[in-house]
Amino acid sequence: MSVDTKRIAINKTYKMYVDGKFIRSESGRYFKCKTANGNTVNMCRASRKDVRDAVIAMRKAQPAWAKRTAYNKAQILYRIAEVLEGRTEQFMQASTDEGVKPAQARIEIETAIDRLVYYAGWCDKYIQLFSSVNPVESSHFNFTYPEPTGIVALIAPPVAGLLALVSLIAPAIAGGNTVLLMAHSKFPITAVTFTEVLHASDVPAGVVNILTGTMDEVIKQFATHMDINAVVYAGPSDDTLTLLESNAALSVKRISTNYFGNYADANAQNPYLILDLQEFKTTWHPIGL
């Protein structure tokens, strides 16, 4: 009797990524996600507790990340690009699973890689660009420079593929923030796949965290959580944005948008997107003996 040599594929368990670890939701829940070719995969459904846990990890990681030298942050962003370049085919698969046409997927992945390199280059330059020495009248050396806002929640746009995610994450972490990305419930596959790249790229634990689940369940908490400093919304002006803005008032949270009809557009990358997540500090230092 001959042995059947057919190999059974190893299906991936999709997990979320918090504090440098691949985790399931503490709630144990999942939701079903349909791929473009009709398969159904199970995705973790994040709870509000998962958000709180992620925020704790981000708060812990943020000062050390901000304190890394600009050169080091730049190299880590560049490293993400390097690792991604070698995994292009994996992201071709993930993108097409989400319904992106192959030709388009390739353009987007290449643009995403180039965008990471673009922001890697900004890491040690944006502070120079946005800082100033101020010629005050009194005898003081007075200067202003940007510091990271801190803990940032990113709300992914309702679009498939990697490019939008990179467009949100890169300027935030280049500026020394730690981020929590909420993947769109319809397009979680690329986001989850991207966590493997992050994990392999020397990105310190807690700097980038990615949750999957239903937006309705956690979005309000993004604005009401007192230890989240800023929320970036990648969507059009709609009720969700209004809800975020309204609840942000609770802790004077910064709400900005990073939304482009086409993230491949050259304008979808610029240093002002780093600036959206910065605070300016002005220091007065006396001049004298």
Place this chain on the structure above:
Amino acid sequence: MAKQKAAAINLAFNHGWTYAPAPESTDHIEIKSQYDLFINGKFVAPTQGQYMDSINPANEKKLSSVAIAQTADVDKAVKAAQQASTGWQKLKPSERGKYLFRIARMLQERGRELAIIESLDGGKPIRESRDVDIPLAAAHFFYYAGWADKLAYAFPGRDAQPLGVAGQIIPWNFPLLMAAWKIAPALACGNTVVLKPAETTSLTALKLAEIIQACELPPGVVNIITGAGSTGQALVNHAGINKVAFTGSTQVGKAIQKALAGTGKKYTLELGGKAANIVFEDAAIDQAVEGIINGIFFNQGHVCCAGSRLLVQEGIKDVLLKKLKLRMDTLIVGDPLDKNTDIGAINSKEQFGKIKNYLRIGINEGGNMHQSNCTIPNKGYFIKPTIFTDVAQSSRIVQEEIFGPVLSIQTFRTPEEAIEKANNTPYGLSGGVWTDKGAKVFKVTGKLKAGVIWANTYNKFDPTSPFGGYKESGMGREGGLHGLHAYVKL
């Protein structure tokens, strides 16, 4: 030896003799008995004909009547600003700048008059309105005047465009200066303005309206409408404005942020503070004492960036407290118009009550209160310089903004403890660091979560120096190159 040292500290500054009164004369100033709203280049009566009294807080006497703008008046002002917008944006930027230069010059020309009115209306000492508020207001217009035709250099890679109409709401602690902080950058960037001064301090803003008229600024480019909270609310909610700039309490700031949700209007908020003034053992102590005094008693403590929490390193606590108390005793509290006065009148009856309530809270929480042994006038709203020791990080007088001459004092052992205590409030506007060591300055200032930090100095302001907060102290900057960002689309 120890006794001699103590005696040397006990310098008697004001025992045995007193200063002769030196009041500023008021015969050359002009305050009308009634002020209307400044809309579209003219003073117009409010539609419902309502006026409110403007009181001199130093003697509780009425200075003038000021119009109350209702929704219909706000609407008129916003429409005037909208109509003026096109012409103002079309004007050559260099010519736009010239109007601002004109305003700066006329503020200087009429500086003394404005200083006196500021002190009469708001209660601040004349020394301060004369030497700080008014000159800085003029300097602010002068600084931003020069930006009007140089915006292309401010935002690399971007073509900065004006936002349209800015609705601006300012507080009562630096009335004319805050008007300048708001109006100058807005106009330089090509916006038109509707400004609402605080209800207790409208007079210098109305004098500014006269100056704007005299400078022949095109009608409608700046509109100044007086009134209370409801006027401000109507302005914030008006569909015709594109931007809100607010300076005031965190509570109102949050309400504004909430009200603006979903409107697409841009906003900048300059809110409250509870700044730590950190004194290390190696600081020049006498200099630090001056800085502590200036940090909390400047402008009666009505300063959002006031150094209202003193953090002193344990080893020098006793000597510093002793020197601080002695220095407090030399402060002269009284007539704002007297050039000798250090601390003037509390701005309003309401604020007076609020501060007194916090004194009670501090005592009830177990704090040890000490007030200077000065005399204060029988009439008017005055509070003696006050310090609290034996307070906890969780005490309300440590966590909440009092906006008065009340200092809480805590100690620390290590720089890390100082930084942790300093950052442990929802606010993040300002801070102070006193040490002789440059490296320590940079380490500590780098770790404070605050927008403005003074090293070995306190409460210094300059038009070129950006000002604004982290966390619940607000967002956006005023002053300097960074102040332009609040008034442009990129």
